[in-house]
Amino acid sequence: xxxxxxxxxxxxTRWKGPNGDRWSSAGRRLAxxxxxxxxxxxxxxxxxxxxxxxxxxxxxxxxxxxxxxxxACAAGERLAxxxxxxxxxxxxxxxxxxxxxxSEVGGDGGTLADAAVRRGxxxxxxxxxxxxxxxxxxMGGGAVGGGFTWDILCDLYQVFFADTVxxxxxxxxxxxxKLAVPVLIATDPEGRIADWVAEKVVDLVPSPCEESAExxxxxxxxxxxxxVVGAVQDPSAALPKIAELLVPRAxxxxxxxxxxxxxxxxxxxx
Numbered sequence: 490x491x492x493x494x495x496x497x498x499x500x501x502t503r504w505k506g507p508n509g510d511r512w513s514s515a516g517r518r519l520a521x522x523x524x525x526x527x528x529x530x531x532x533x534x535x536x537x538x539x540x541x542x543x544x545x546x547x548x549x550x551x552x553x554x555x556x557x558x559x560x561a562c563a564a565g566e567r568l569a570x571x572x573x574x575x576x577x578x579x580x581x582x583x584x585x586x587x588x589x590x591x592s593e594v595g596g597d598g599g600t601l602a603d604a605a606v607r608r609g610x611x612x613x614x615x616x617x618x619x620x621x622x623x624x625x626x627x628m629g630g631g632a633v634g635g636g637f638t639w640d641i642l643c644d645l646y647q648v649f650f651a652d653t654v655x656x657x658x659x660x661x662x663x664x665x666x667k668l669a670v671p672v673l674i675a676t677d678p679e680g681r682i683a684d685w686v687a688e689k690v691v692d693l694v695p696s697p698c699e700e701s702a703e704x705x706x707x708x709x710x711x712x713x714x715x716x717v718v719g720a721v722q723d724p725s726a727a728l729p730k731i732a733e734l735l736v737p738r739a740x741x742x743x744x745x746x747x748x749x750x751x752x753x754x755x756x757x758x759x
Contacts, residue, residue, distance in 0.1 A: 507661055511543035516665040524676040537682040540658050541689070545745025552746060560602035561653055561740045568594045568610070568649055569697075569732035572642045576728075579636045582628050583618055587611045594649075601660055609653030612687075616652065617645045639728055643698035646732055648687070650694045650739045655687035693742040697732040 518536050523529065547554050571593050580586035587610070595607030618624050621641055662679035741747035 507543065507547065509543070509547065511539070511546050512661075515539035515543050519662065519665050519678065522678065524678075533678060533681055534685055536678075537658075537685040538689075540662060540682060541654075541686050541745075544654070544658060544661075548744050548746060555602055555657070556600050557602045557605070557657060558740060558744060558746070560598070560600065560606055561650065561744070562736055564594050564596070564606040564610075564653070565650065565736035565739060566733050567596075568646060569729050569736060572646065572697075572732055573726070573729040575637050575642055576639060577636045580628055583614060583624075586628065587614045590614060602657065605657035605660065606653050608656040608659075609649055612652040612656060613645055613649040616648050616687075617641060620644065639698055643696045643728070643732075647691055647694040647696055647739075650743050651687040651691035652683075654690055654743045655683035655685075658686055659683035690743045694739045695735045695742075697728045697735060700735060701728055701731050 515536060518532075518539060522532055522536060526532070548558065552558050568590070571590065580589060590610050591607050594610050596603060621644075624637070624641065659679045659682065662682050666679060738747065
């Protein structure tokens, strides 16, 4: 059973920087980390887990912190609505797809959360492109109908939420790096931490394709979605609506507000 924890949903707020013992501890561990030290990779993963736990702890205490919850939910809903047209139209190139989705999903807000959403969207396109060589044909106009298959789009949906969290923490870690010794800058710990975080949380994101196939808890939602889009003959046409309905669960899980299967909850020992 999913359990929601944390305060009331708030509106986006201006970035005030992370604070508190959990953030400070993660920053201190990062400052002591060296790329050429023994077990450097393992220690960096532990530092990444510390930052993820700090984010989860902060948002559970105040869901409006950083404006991340509301911003990610709004962006997720916009992405869900864009999936249907991508299934039909596709895109002529990776750059065109990134530009389109960053504009449609990322918006033009100026907060750190807004920036994380835009970078997360761009990263998700690149990540999914690396998984599917056949995207070259779809983007080049070689695919029948020119659109993307739903397995690709459902992966894009899942990866987007994970990359958004990773990109948000990349910015936090980058601020910590500025306060650490300059040698850290050359090793790109923030990029490696962002990648680790995204890999750890992506499996927490529900897949619209899987939810549609199982059609258990969402049976009524599927019926509603089909009636909305006139998709009785084509169940896949209801997937954008299902994706939109899943957004609160997706965001809740990657941000630690839904407690089932949270990764690295206790963090790593200092």
